[in-house]
Amino acid sequence: MNEIGTWFTALVTLAIYSFLYRDNPFYKAAEYLLLGLTIGYSLVVSIKTVLWPGLVLPLASGEAAKIIPLLLGGMMFIRLFPGLKTWSRIPLAVYVGAGAGVSIPAMLKARVLQQIGATTANVTSLSGIIMLIGVITTILYFYFSREHKGILRPAAKIGTYYMMIFFGATFGYTVMSRVTLLIGRVEFLLGDWLRVITP
């Protein structure tokens, strides 16, 4: 990275971290810059790698079938005209219908059936039994059609302990993730910018 780029990145990084002291215009400017860059970059990548080679060039070479996605995509923007916005429901209906048709069987198989299969397959081992109890009691916690009384009460209580273990583990990993982001920035500031350390 050239010197100007390094300095600019360092100053924007410091502007973002200045929020830790208190909200200020430098933080706001850096935040808006990040949003603008993210949207701009995604737009350019989408045009360069998707719309241009996948739509514009085929249309220019006479591929008439590409008119269908062009029309459906264009109809999405009809929402901007209140009098005509009913038409925008057509591409949405196609999108939702196709999406549901594709995803429901796949989700059912991967997230439900295969997971149930794996949960019940190892009930001969201690860990398998612990896991099965965890799954059943956690599901019982979310069973709200009956008041949590009698056997349901202790079962749901056990379920909450399982969930607490999950939340604790997830929180620990989240701390690790966020600290890693901080390490990345500090490494950049001390290495690439101030050259106190070798990056």
Place this chain on the structure above:
Amino acid sequence: MNIDRRIIFVIVALAVAIPLVVPLDLPVAVTDETRAVYDRLEMLDSGSVVLVSFDHEASSLPEVRPLAEAIVNHCFMRKARVIGLALFAEGTAVGYDILNDIAAQQGKVYGHDYVYLGYRPQYTAAILGMGESIREVFPTDYDETPWEEIPLLQGVHNYDDIDLVISVADGSLPTYWVEYAQARYGQEVIAVLTAVMVTAYTPYVDAGQISGILGGLKGAAEYEKLIDRPAAGKRGMDAQALTHLAIAVMIVVGNVIAFGARRKKKTAVAGEHAV
């Protein structure tokens, strides 16, 4: 007792910065999860085809880059051919840079040892489409070189010709690889994840739907140790360990102070009642 939260920020900043300036060289123990991923990649034959999908945003780069570099390094060490692609727009340039950097370090040739196909939106459609024909989804590579002019891609049609899919992700994309590539086409998938995603994907490993997980900076440090190429993961783990220690100490101290204050208050209330 109220402490200005900015004091905590300074403590955390020091806990991160000091080990980076003065490395502690703390040992890194390799976990079974990381070793399982390493062992799977060790089983790759020379010429195997590995598809590495960069399914992340730029904001997670400090965590994703060490992980991706370690895993791509190992793929090249095994003489596997690597096909890179991105299903998140922001991951596109990142993936391209990582592949080119590691390939240059290992003397790999573009088009023969590795190729980068670029970005496709609508990941569901892209993953499903590649099950039928990868060429239909990516007719050219990232530099717009036509498929038929890239030697590596000749003979690669769909998942039948891919030995392993590695999803480098900071979100839910590995779920879609499981649902559409693994469950539907039987494609073997490994997830390389930011730490925050690890607990969500462990059940998929237990169920055999994902062959292994490599997670977080610690996962990167462990993998670097296994392939004997210490890099950003190893460097960051000293700071990571010291920061965790600082946070744990602050939690304990905070709780001791809070319990002490509560006890003092109870004693005072009991004293008032006695009077």
